[in-house]
Amino acid sequence: MNPLPTSQPLQARPIAEPGTGPVGPGDAPARVDGRVKVTGQARYAADHGAPDMLFGVVVNSTVARGRIEALETAAALAVPGVVAVLSHLNRPRSRRLDLFYKDMTAPSGSPFKPLHGDTVLYSGQPVALVLAESFEAARHAASLVTLRYAPLPHDTDLLANLERVHRPSRLKAGYSPPPQPTGDAQAAFEAAAVRVDAQFYAGPEHHNPMEMHASTVLRDADGHLTVHDKNQGAQNCRWVVSHVFGLSRRQLTVRNAYVGGAFGSGLRPQYNLLLAMMAALQCQRPVRVVLTRQQMFTFGHRPETWQRVRLAAQADGRLTAVLHDAIAATSRLEDYVEVVVNWSGQLYRCDNLRLRYGLVRLDQYTPIDMRAPGAAHGLHALEVAMDELAHALAMDPLTLRLVNHAERDAARGLPYSSKELRSCYAEGAARFGWDRRPPAPRSMRQGHELVGWGMATGQWDAMQMFARASAVLHADGRLVVASAASDIGTGTYTVMAQIAAGAMGLPLEQVEFRLGDSTLPVAPVEGGSSHVTTVGSAVEGVCEKLQRQLLRLARELPDSPFSGARWSDVRFAEGAIVLRGGTALPYPRLLALAGRTHVQEKYLMLPRLLQQKKYVRAVHSAVFCEVRVDEDFGTVRVTRVVSAVAAGRIVNPRLARSQVMGGIVWGIGQALHEETLADHRLGRFMNHNFAEYHIATNADVHDIEVVFVPEDDRIVSRLGAKGVGEIGIVGVAAAISNAIFHATGRRLRSTPMTPDKVMAPSPEWPAGDGATGLPLVPPATHEPG
Structure with missing residues (x-):
């Protein structure tokens, strides 16, 4: 074998530490709420x-x-x-x-x-x-x-009830049903030179x-x-x-x-x-x-999901057919839906597509969104199937993806608002050293462990909703911006204050962003990685209105050098309105001369839907990972991950990197640890504690490198930014699965990939499940209509 290649009242307000200095989008200040959290001053719900x-x-x-x-x-x-x-x-x-x-x-x-x-x-x-x-x-x-x-x-078993599938309702925010078929995917699949037909299963996961x-x-x-x-x-x-x-x-x-x-x-x-x-x-x-x-x-969870992916390709690797079917669990009460299969009609170029999605009602609580809902499952199945196709073609997995790279949505023909995925592939592969990967499985070993390298592609929607923001600039130079946004640990306090500080040319410690209160200006729920594009755009918008008001005040001053100034003649920097040529009027001085104790503005941010609907708006990533597998015990260690991400302008690289790293850690959990197991005789989830519901811990996390590829998307948002909360997890479990195959020659298609599955005697699962016992579901009776 080859050797391994080298406030609210009663609440502390998060204010930045003194001496931060002027900041703006692209800078990386620490969290403004960090001190109140680590000192116990931040007060949570209880x-x-x-x-x-x-x-x-x-x-x-x-x-x-x-x-x-x-x-x-x-x-x-x-x-x-x-x-x-x-x-x-x-x-x-x-x-x-x-x-x-x-x-x-x-x-x-x-x-x-x-x-x-x-x-x-x-x-x-x-x-x-x-x-x-x-x-x-x-x-x-x-x-x-x-x-x-x-x-x-009662009935809580999805796999025993796949024949009870029904077409779901479309009535859920953020859900788009699968697009209409293009071409004749079934005929193209049957006529193809190389085919992959694989089933996938993902058990329920619970938020913790x-x-x-x-x-x-x-x-x-x-x-x-x-x-x-x-x-x-x-x-x-x-x-x-x-x-x-x-x-x-x-x-x-x-x-x-x-x-x-x-x-x-x-x-x-x-x-x-x-x-x-x-x-x-x-x-x-x-x-x-x-x-x-x-x-x-005892409430919502990521739903149990069964999938079947069929890919067909020419001998040169060009896809000729993609068929992707998914069936997920929901409750008797509601049709919880996710965008599971649609990604297979966007990510790669193919003329023959058929994507179908259905639900089975069970006696359980309605599932709920969990980080990257739908994509975490749907892209996992697609990207493992692509790896299988690359192996069948004797082609490098990265090369196969480049051969089928899509400049337009294959299902609808829409262009991308921006797509730096090729750069993600190039940068991620270079950082990882992918060109030194030997193609044959079981060709690398380190001591008693087999070593494998795998990769996968990630995609997530770049969403924008509507929001309002207010801003008050006080006579002492303090700026208070507010919106009923939420900070669920993502850094909203910091990023919004940073956007406002950058717009107004103020030090971060002079800016306060207020959130988390239903009486504040309207904001959407914090979900889908949309807060920066939505609330951030509202913050920049209200700051611009504030700037224009300051310019009007400066023009109206007696004998003002700004009297004839146009918008293009001024800038806002270092706490002042600055006229071309260098004349600067600090904000406190301007308000004093104008006889104002403060100035304030409100702003409504509405997405430019007529323009946005002409494009596919998405965040992309390329994930490369290394695993080490102990065959005697079936244990898998993820020793190295490189994730290259294209997510528009990165407002705060430090916080964005933290978000992607968190997603990668959760991807390790999805791949190797997390599953809520049910006793269907009782209709009950049994491992409802941290002793038995396993999550990734420090010992499971090794070297992680996050790379942000330059991108600027003014169609998604006026900031040029997209979102990074979800993209970190997408593709990670697939890259790990593909690396396990490269290490062992065993193809695992169900998550989590626990030691018993890694040690299963059947190394392949071409049309049934040698690892989990899943049935091959006949298309005529079990696929969604």
Whole structure:
């Protein structure tokens, strides 16, 4: 073998440290909220309190489907300090219509309504809330609540029900159904010189951010309710809560100033929020409800998904047919949908496409978006199939992708607004040393471990929504910008302050960005890697309006050198309006001369939809990875990852790199560790804790290099920026799978790729599953129509 080749009130405000100096997009200052977080001053949803607070602990169902026949609470109510046990028998009045429970990201169907009846819809469903004057008393009392059920037959097994597939509803924000077929993909596939026909399976995954979901409801003397909730959109949560309980905007404020990770779990209001509101209204006291780590497994998750990918190519590697089918699990209540197969009609050039996607309803909670929803599964299957095709063609995997590189969307013929994917391939391959990769599997070894190199392509939508922002420039030179955005750990506080500082020519420590409050100017939920393109554009827009107002003030001053100045004659730098030729008027001096204590502006950012819809807007990446496999134990170590990313202008390279690195770590988890296992006899997820639900830890993460390829996209946003939150995970699991094949000669098509699969006796799975036992699904009966 060859050797291995070489504030809110009561909250600390995140303000930048003194001496930062002028910054703007492209600079890399540290997080402005870093100090308040590491010193414990940042207050999360469960960190707010009141003297007479009640603590709520949820009681969850133990059956997957049925009816509650009896609910005994006497023993719980006898515990000292217990005030009440809420259930469907005594909850406060709330509205029942589905419309009132629809949040801004809800899929088609009927949203779950906690404590609204005696029907049990899934295992883990909240069936009661114990309220006590201490958390300890509430938790003990919750263990004493007993229920008797009338169970009904349930079904939680996707693979056993693939024949029950149905075409999903289109009614979900961000979802696009598969495009219409082009050419004759089936005939082209059957006539091809080289073909790949492979099935893929991905088990459910659950969100496990550091901060568990929590809601704290505080009451003011006048009855106003302030809710501190872990979510990704304060206004989205206020929308639902106010409609469910018939509250006006003046009666309710929702805040999420600090969020300890969310990754999609906070896009929709979770049941803890509605339960906390019920308790506060019923008991007329402040209430805190915090879910346990085990209860984090009792609401939405990344859905279980089956896929079949068929690729056909000429002998030179040019694709002649792409057929991609996917079937995913959803609940009985709602049609949760993801864009799973559409990527196969965008990423590569091919004249014959057929893409189909369907759902199977099961007795479980509705799935929810998880980092790179749809792409994490869909591109995994496509990119592993492309690696199989490269092997069948005896072609380098990178060469195959370059041969089929698409300048236009193959399904719709639209050009890309920008696409520096070729540069990603070139830069990533050079940094990784891909040209030294021997083509044959099992050709590299280091000690007792087999070594493999794999690569994959990543893509994610470059989205933009609408948002408002306000800005106030004070007489002392301080700038306060605000929008009801969210910072879920991505660095929104810093990046928005940085954009404003750059626009106004101010040091970062003189700029404050306020977010996480439903009373602030409207902003979308923080999802889909869209906050920089959306809220960032609004911030730059409001700063421009502020600049124009300052220019008007400067023109109106008596004997002003700016009296005849045009917009093109001035710039805004070093805290001043500067006239061409060098005359500078600092902002505090300008406001003093104009007799103003401050100037303020508002701005509405609307996407340029007529222009944007003419293009495919996307972020791209090329992921290269090295694995080392111990065949005796089936263990896989990911020892090196290089990810080259094209994501428009990078506003803050330090924070962007952190986001991509986090995505890569999660990609390692997707590839090797994460899966929620169900006992279908009970209809219950069984490994609902960190002891048994494995995630990547420090020992699993080795060398990671992130490379940003220069790109500037003014169609996606006025900043030229795209988003980087999702792209980091896309393609990572596929690159690892492909590297495992290169190391061992064994092709694994299900995730996670655990040691038992790595050691499976069958090294290949051409049309059935030698590694997981998946059936070959007949197209005539099991594919979505």
